[in-house]
Amino acid sequence: MTEQKIVLLHGFAPDETLAAMRALKAALPSAADAAFATTTATNLDWKVGDLVEHVAQEHRQFKDMAKPRKA
Numbered sequence: 127m128t129e130q131k132i133v134l135l136h137g138f139a140p141d142e143t144l145a146a147m148r149a150l151k152a153a154l155p156s157a158a159d160a161a162f163a164t165t166t167a168t169n170l171d172w173k174v175g176d177l178v179e180h181v182a183q184e185h186r187q188f189k190d191m192a193k194p195r196k197a
Contacts, residue, residue: 161185
């Protein structure tokens, strides 16, 4: 299992989700690198461990894509 910090939100409107993410990052400096996810019709039936691993993997991929490329 990954050590990635993950916050899963359920039932929030998109603007509320964004506000919650910003508030948590502002209140907890350790949440700066947390992966945030929302529930979907697909992932609601997943085991928590599977969802955590999937979100952590996606987070790593997005971080890698955001890294500047060497020339």
